[in-house]
Each structure stands twice: as C-alpha cells, then as structure tokens.
Amino acid sequence: MTADATGTTETVLSVRGLKVDFTTPDGDVNAVKGIDLDVKPGETLAVVGESGSGKSQTMMGIMGLLANNGRVTGSAKYRGKELIGLPLKGLNEVRGVKITMIFQEPMTSLDPLYTIGRQIAEPLVHHKGMTFKQARVRVLELLKLVGIPEPERRINSYPHEMSGGQRQRVMIAMALANEPDLLIADEPTTALDVTIQAQILDLLRSLQQRFGMAVVLITHDLGIVKHFADRVVVMRRGEVVEKGTIKEIFEEPKEDYTKMLLASEPSGSKEPPADTAPIILEGRNVAVDFAIGGGFFFGSDKVFRAVDGVSVRLKRGQTIGIVGESGSGKSTLGRALLRLLPSTGHYHFGDKNISDFDRAAMRPLRKELQLVFQDPYGSLSPRQTVGEIITEGLRIHEPQLSRADRDKRAVAALKEVGLDPAARNRYPHEFSGGQRQRIAIARAMILKPKVVILDEPTSALDRSVQGQVIDLLRDLQEKHDLSYIFISHDLAVIKAMADYVIVMKNGKIVEEGPTEDIFEQPHQTYTKTLMAAAFDLE
C-alpha cells in the first residue's frame, strides 16, 4: 500500500467509491451506491439525509460494523491507511483509538451488565495496556470532562441507573478516552429531549475545540447541521446529492432535493377560531394516577401522578398544541380527555357532562372523538388489510352499512388522505411511514369525528414527509370543521399547527396562551429554555 502523500497531511478520512450492499431473502439491496467524501483534520462534516439514505450504513461499513448480511466495497483511507478489507487485528488498531463512535440509542449502546466506569476504561485497557485500576484516574477525569456530577460515585453506576442524556455523556467520555483523531457521531441527539439535545451538542462542540479532533455528524436534522458543522454532505438513496460548506448549502443550494429539505421545515400559522365558537370538549382539573411498583403481598402501591390538575378547553375549529418533554404527561392528558384511562376531574363533550361515563356509555361517543398516534408502525394491526383497519370503526358505529357501502366509504377516505384506493387490499407492512400515517388518519376520519387528538403524529416521520402530513391535517380541519388537540415535543410543528399552546412539565401546566404570545414572549423560565433549545440551534 502506498501512502498518499497529500492524504496523510490533509485528510483524516478519505472515502472513494464506497458501496454497501445487503443480501436479503428478497434480493440484494444497494444501501450505498459508490460515494466519495473527505474529512479534514479538526473540521466537522455533517452527513445529512432522511431515513434510507444510507448515511449510517456508510460509516458502519467503513468501521467494519455492518450486519452479517452486509458487504462493503470501495476504498476508505484513514490517514492513508486503507480500512476496507483490513483484517480485524489491523482494524482494531484504528477503532477505538484513532476513530471512535457514538450512537443514537444511549439506552442500548452501553452494556447493561457492567458499570459505566468499567466500560469507559475498556478502550484504555485494551489499547493503552493499562490495568482497570490505573485507568480509574483517567475515567474520573473523563467523567468530569463530560459533565457528570459526582464522578466518584457515578463511576460505579450501571447504565440503567442513568438518564438518557447522562448515558450519552458516558458514551462521549468513552469516545474521548484515547483522544481520537476522528469522532463519528451517528444521530447523537435524536433520542433525547430538546433541552438535553442542546446540552449534548454544546458539550461536543466544546470538546472538539479542546481536543482538535475531526467530527463526522450523521443526522437528519438540518437545524443541528447549521449550528454545528463546517461542511455538509447531503445523501439520498445511497448517493451523494450535494456537498459544500454550510454557507453554500444553506444559502445557495443547487439541487432540488437539498432545496426541498431546507424548505420542509414546517411553516405557516393558524388563525384562532372566532370568539363565538362553542366549546366542544372541556376537561377541568384532570388528574391521572398510575400505580407503580408495590408488591402483591408486601408493601403498599406507590402512586405516580402523571397529570396533576390540568384544565383544557377546546373550541370548535380550534387547534390546541400541547408541548412538553418526555414524561411531562402530555400524552396521558390526551388520553384522559378522551376518557380512555381512569382519571378524575370534570369532563364535558358539547353540552353533555361525560364525567361519570363509563366505557359502555362512552362507546357511542367514540365516533366523534378520535385519536391518531405517533408510531405509524405500531398503530396499525399487522394482520389486517388496510381496508379492514379503516372500516373497523364503521362496523362498530354504523353496523347498518352493507359491505359495499363500507367499501365505498373506505375508498372515499383513502382518496381524501391522498392514497390510492387500491391500498385497501394491502397490508400495513407494505407502506412507508408517511403512507401509514395517512392510513391512520383515514381510520379516524372515516367516522367523521368532531374532535381529533393527534399524539405526536409527525414525530416519527422524515421532515419532508412531515410537511405533507401537516398540510393534509390542515386541509381536513378546514374541510370538516374539526377541532384538534395536537400533542408534540416539536416546537416548530406546534408553531405551524396550533393557535393556542399549553406548555407542560411534570404533569402540570407551566404556561399557556395564544401561540403567538407563547412563542414571542414566553414568561416562564422553562418555556424560555425550551424555545432557546429548539430555535437557537438554527
């Protein structure tokens, strides 16, 4: 192997014609179709793409971490040293020393059976020949560096005893242990709440400046890219669409796809309904308790108050956005308002007092009160056809309909959500995430409801698809005079969809008001932090 003279000095990682293929029972899948990219010392290169773009598989391929059915070909040189086809031993001289990685899922990326101290020490032990005892000092230093409080105590903690943000800090500590030349961060903040996200990114940036390493940031989130990277590579379907500096890409994108990505940040705003609009759904003093732990024979049941005395008033035609981080009780509140779980408080639907309605009494009202979920993969039963899924509600609420009538309604509903009616004979697993979310919306709309609770309906979707789903929801609202409660952690989406916002934390309302007021002049510190985390990144 001849050392590339320019390569050794000017690029840390040089990738040429890299291909990644997967052998599947249904034939080969070309995940990465021959891409080129370079990483220069000390810079941050963002690799951006939606799911299926091959951005993660590129890096996994270079690092020799593909699944068993994966194959990588082409060239990837670390400072002139070819990594593709290198035997494991040679590869292990680079991995964990010169190039390190952090992953998206801080939950599962650490071994649950060992203390974090031991796991951070492992790269030191195996590459630097230290003993675990010797490594301890360095581990404590690293923990301090990544901002873990009380490192002396936390060094003996297990991953399950830490929060998601802390675990990601542990991963970063592990990545820095051998002071690498290149850090590959694969969606490092996607699984985290916005405020934590901002902290982790700040940490990464300050550490990068301190150690002068290069960083490859793999992400789908353009907001992060703009804030964090020097150069950008945009990928789509295994190919590089466009490369350039931040300035070039964000200010003068050349390719349509890049433009589309940049434009797909949700835009627009919603006018509030007329003051005279009647209140359609109201919950006063809503409280929900969950029993946690507590043995059957021993100990009393402990109670966790997920929603604590919240009041919500939804007018006809209104969209209330409920914002909060994970564990704020926003989804629980949504289900409580629909009387889907045991809760206390006073509830009115239209002019009916439904506070004391049990499940049977609620059943006729279900037609009017519908729910759309976050996970387009989990919310459709995998064993029913799309037709069966969307007409199930009709069979309950309009049993007089004939089969043909139901089918007619299904066709209409699918057309309304922008799907080919032929879809009703197929099964959910044959559709993409965005299409599935449309099916889930069709299932709710076919009943002609008055109120729809949308629980993170766009969070699992790519940005470009997100925009389409938001447009669809807006159209439907206008057409059928619907009232929405839109639950999300994504402030950009809330800003575009809702005319009234409720900010929740720990089961309580922190702040509420018309969208414009909340976004322009937040009063509470927590709201300000949220806004800062979400929008300062851009």
Place this chain on the structure above:
Amino acid sequence: MFQFVLRRLASAVPTLFIVVTISFFLMRFAPGGPFNLERPLPPATMENLMRAYHLDQPLWNQYLQYLKNALTGDFGPSYIYKDNTIAELIGKGLPYSVQLGSYALLLALIGGVLVGTLAALRQNSFLDFLVMSVATTGVTVPNFVVGPVLTLIFALMLSWVPAGGWGDGSLKFLILPVITLALPQLAVFARLTRGSMIEALHADHIRTARAYGLPQRAVVITHAMRGALLPVVSYLAPCAAALLTGSAVVESIFTIPGVGRYFVLGAINRDYTLVMGTVVLVAIFVIVFNLVVDILYGLLDPRVRHD
C-alpha cells in the same frame, strides 16, 4: 440480599403446603390402596393393617396428623418396605441421587454452554450444523434408550466400564449414568446458549464494543457471553427438575439405589407414603433451585439486584 432470601423462603411455605395437600388428597381419593393385592387379605388382617397405618380414622384427622408429622420431617413408615420409615429410605437414597445429579448438572451446563457458544460463533457453518444435529438428537432420544445402548456398547461389548450398580462410587461406575442423565440437558443448554449468544452478538452494545476495537475475546466473553448466560441461568431450575425426573429412569436402568428408584418403586406399588415423601422432597429441591437461580440472576444482571 439476606432479606430477599428470607422472603423467598417464606413464600416457599405456601407452595410446599399446597404440594402436600394436593398429593395427600389425590392419594386418598384415588381408588385402590397399597393393600388391595391380587389375592384379597383376610378382613381381620386388613383391619389391623388399616389401624396400624391410621387409615381407619376420618380423612380430616389423617390429613392433620400427616401435616403435623411432615413438619417434623416424619413422613411415616413405608407401606411396602415395612421395616423402614420414609425418612430412612430417603436418607439412604439421597446421597447417591445428589452425587449423580450434581455431576450430570455440571457436565450438562459446562458442555452445553461451550458447545452452544462455538456453534453461535460459527453460525451456519458445518460445525454449527453438526452441533445442532447432535443436540437435536440428544433432546429427542429418550434416556431409557440412551442408557441401554451405552451399556451395550461400553459395558457389554467393550467392557470398559461396569454395566450398572454403584460399587464403591468410583468414577467408572458413574460415567455411564452421568452421561445418560446429562445428555438431554446438555442438548437443551447447547440450543439455548446458541440462540441467546446469537442474539447477544447482535445487540447494540456489542456493536459499541466492536467500534471501540476491543479484541474478539473481550467482545465475546466479557460482553456477549454474560448477557447470553442469563436465559441459560434461568433454565437451571427447570433443568434441575428434569434431572430429578431423569434420575428416576437412570437409577432404574443402572440399578443405583437412589431416591429416584424409590419413587418408581413406590409409584408402581402404590406405596402412598413413599410417593408422598419423594414428591415433597422434589418440591423442596425445585424451590431451592428456583431460589438459587434468582440469586445467580441477580449477581449476573445488575438490573434485578435484590438489596
């Protein structure tokens, strides 16, 4: 930890109570008794026997009496081995059975985990195929076939080892029974280890370990193996129960005077007290093993530590 053990032991009491109660009433409601022989006994003798064994008293009294005695470890006299109490018979047989069982457990565990791990690391190779075929055979061939076949080959044809008996308890007497007893469980352990090892090797944190360039040994043994052992450990309790069942067969085939053999004889001869005694003994074993498994599990997995 100590509290946890105490609590588990306390919860074993109702289980044992249920075992004793169920088996007592099943026995008494069942038609036929130990003295219903082919040639009926003279009524007077029958009456004497019934009185001697308190069978003439109301059922309720018999039950209470039995419970009371059982608490003190007294399971009464055997109906068939008239000169022995159940406690004596069990005391005589237990050392043999325990020795046999623990060797078999060790062999099955160590052999199975080793073989299963090898198969998992060479997934879909010839070695994998071979190991899995042998394991499937081990699971499917009943031990009352394996035992005689092994005896025929190694004892009768090759004369390497004795055909049966305990002798002085030395290794050569133990080899065949231990192998016969261990084989099906070894196969189960191998299959289990292979499956969980393959799954463990696909875990995200194994990817992390690889990404950090840890040597293969550390990836496989330190990280994958420990996680993969969790289901293996949980199988220890059912395995112990299966070994107890198996020991009934193996002890009969190799004429080893253990508890399993008493159970078989007791069952065939309707020796109520003997069967009851062995059932309670087995229940105690299973409960103890469950406890041991829970403790081991806690040691291996910090997420379920009991402190």
Place this chain on the structure above:
Amino acid sequence: MTDLTDIPTTVIPPEESKGRSLFQLAVLRFRRNRAAMTGCVVLFLITIFSFFGPYFISHTYDQVFPSYVTAPPSLEPLPRAETLGDVMKGVADRARVELRDFAVEGNTFTATVHSDQPIDPRSTRYFDRANEFDNTQVTATEEDGRTLKLTGEVHREYFPFGTDANGRDMLARVMLGGQISLAVGFLASLVSLAVGVTYGAISGYIGGRVDNVMMRLVEILYSLPFVFLVVVLVVFFGRSFILIFLVIGAVEWLDMARIVRGQTLALKRREFIGAAQALGLTDWQIIRRHIIPNTIGPVIVFVTVVVPKVILLESFLSFLGLGVQAPLTSWGALISEGANKMQSAPWLLIFPAIFFVVTLFSLNFIGDGLRDALDPKDR
C-alpha cells in the same frame, strides 16, 4: 436507530393491487426452508402410516402368533420352507402319527402320515390348529387308514418388523404405537393450548391485581414437581388414554400461559390496541380481533415444542409401566420393552425408536422453520 432502519424496504410495485399478508409471507419463507419442509413431509407420511397403515396389513395389533415368538424382521414370508418340515413334524408328533413324507409346493403342502393304528381323519384338525396350515384335507387313505395322504394350504405370514415376545406383529404394533403417541401428543398440546391461551390472554389483557393473582398461581404451580404429580395421578386414577393426555395437557399449559401473557402485555402497549379502544371496541372484540391473531405466531411455534415434549413425557410414563394398558401400546411403551431385550431382539427397540426419533426430529425442524418464518431475524 438500529442497524436495519436505514436499509430501504422493498418498494411495492404499484400495479399490484392485492397485498401479501404477513402470514402469506411467513408461508413463503417456510416453504423455502428445506429442513422444515422435509420435516412436514416426513411427519405427514408417518401420520398416514400410523393411522391408515393398519387397513393395509392383515394382522391386528393384538393378534398373537404363538409359532412366531420374537421372530426377527424379514421380508421373506414365515415360516420358511426349511422350517416348515420341523413344524409339520411337531404337529405330527402332537397328533401321534409318524410323518413319512412332506413336501411344499407354492402355497399347498402334501404330507403322508402313518400310524400303527388306523388314523382318525378328524385328526387333521391338529394340522389346522397350527398357524401355518389351513384347510387340511385327506386326499387318499392307504393301508386301511393307517396311512393318510394329506393336502392343505400353507399359511404364510409376513413380519417385516418381526414379532414381539408374545408373537404379535411389530409392524401392527408400531402403527398402533404411532396412533397413540401422536394422538396423545396432539391432543395434550391442544388441551395446553386451549387452557394456556385463554388463561394467558385474560391475565395479560386485564392486568393489574387480576394479573398478579393469576401469575402468582402459575408461579406456585411451577414449583410443583409436575412430572411427579402426573405419575401420582396416573398411578391413583388408572391408566386410561384420556386421563393421560388430559393430565399431560394440564401440566404443559403453564409455559403457554406465560408466553401468551407476555405477548399480550407487549401487544397492549402497541398503539393499534389503543386505536381499537379509541374506536370503541369492547374488550372481547379487542381480544378476539387484535390480541389473539397477533399471538398466533409464537403460539404455533410453541406448540411444535410442546408436542415432542408430551410424546417424551408419555414415553416416560410408559417406561414406568404407567402408559396405556396392553394390548394397546405407544412408541414409548414399545421402546421401553425393546430396550430390555435389546441384545436378544434388537428389532424390538430399533423399529419403534426409528419412528419415534424421526417424528421428534421432524417436529423440531418444523418448529425451527416456523420460528424463522414467523420471526425473520438473522438467526
């Protein structure tokens, strides 16, 4: 993000208007698995052999052939020509006549017997009494009835699997054993399926206190030495076929209940159950339409594990002498009898053991194949 989410899923051609259900996909995958398909075919053949075979053979399972006790398996008919003479001699001795001449041609024999006294022609019944000879008739009387020429049919029997110590045809016995073993296996699995699925689904779906109590009960039952209880039950209540499979089924439902409960708990968290509740389905509609169809995969796989377990358990009972009662038999009973006479009459062990092991192997392969087909991970 896991490894695989970035891999694009196969794109569906838009013109295909009929989709493939997950079940159909699983069937496709299963059919591609050669070991599993072989297992299916073999199991099918063995079932046909066991249940329809008896209609094609002339012996019943309880028919005793005293002349052919522990006859080794052979494709030649029994008795062989060379032994027929000895048999005839024996018969002649019993009839107190002297055999002077004996010949076999095809399926008829001719014999000449002689005695010092005139022979009563009715003594031919001695000849008929032997299994080997039939329709013995006197064709000629010589020397004032002191010499008779006899002719009759030679009755030949085929024992391709040999006979057992009581002179019963092993082929018929193996077929019967198959019927009993397979029936016990499947019926007991059905019992455990019915009890386990209902119990597990109810416990998992209702949850809370009810779940707690129901699972506590399962836990207690788990620590009972069940195999021993089965033995106790069979000992005390007799050895009827129905009792055996009911008892085994009642023992094996615990695992099934746990599996179904686990599945149900996982399903309950899935959003499509929440969607069904939001649509206003009743609990029962949800269990029937959404829970049970989605637990079927693991349940089917588990059944293929239970069936061999049950067959083994039945064989264990047979080994203890507690299986079905003679003249009925099962593979387990045949094997345990065979194991005792392994040296002198190995075919008594070999034939039932082959069927037994091949059946269990097939079930294992089918189970593995189903698991791979229903849960397509890289295993």
